[in-house]
Amino acid sequence: MDVWPALARPKAAIDRSDLAACGSISFDAGRSVDPKGGNLAYRWDFGDGSAAEGPLVRHDYNAPGRYKTRLEILGSSARIGDGAATDVQVDVQVPPEARIASPVSAATGAEVTFDGSGSVAGRLPIRRLTWHFNDGAT
Numbered sequence: 001m002d003v004w005p006a007l008a009r010p011k012a013a014i015d016r017s018d019l020a021a022c023g024s025i026s027f028d029a030g031r032s033v034d035p036k037g038g039n040l041a042y043r044w045d046f047g048d049g050s051a052a053e054g055p056l057v058r059h060d061y062n063a064p065g066r067y068k069t070r071l072e073i074l075g076s077s078a079r080i081g082d083g084a085a086t087d088v089q090v091d092v093q094v095p096p097e098a099r100i101a102s103p104v105s106a107a108t109g110a111e112v113t114f115d116g117s118g119s120v121a122g123r124l125p126i127r128r129l130t131w132h133f134n135d136g137a138t
Helices: none
Strands: 015-018 024-028 041-045 051-053 056-060 065-074 083-092
Touching: 051 056
Parallel strands: none
Antiparallel strands: 015 024, 024 056, 041 051, 041 065, 065 083
């Protein structure tokens, strides 16, 4: 009777970084390893019907919610069981919404009032409003 040695399976690891935009996330599988030293193939399932391949990917979630992102890695041996998977939960928050009340038009040199008090906070409260008019004044 032949006894086969246990297959040293790859180990999947996910690092993630939230990017500036709400719902934009960078995923990195660079810490995933194949103990046999071979190349790995990477497949991502973002939990929203989208998928990607490669060790470093960016994904933009289009709606707030909770998503399960799955990384599947496959080793280079082509043997059954030469793979691994891991999941990470992603919570996409409601983004803030800026609402500006201002007159539709004004005479040159007239004082104009802008009001952002109707803006809607996202996950965190609005701490301040900053106005940029692209004329050197703020």
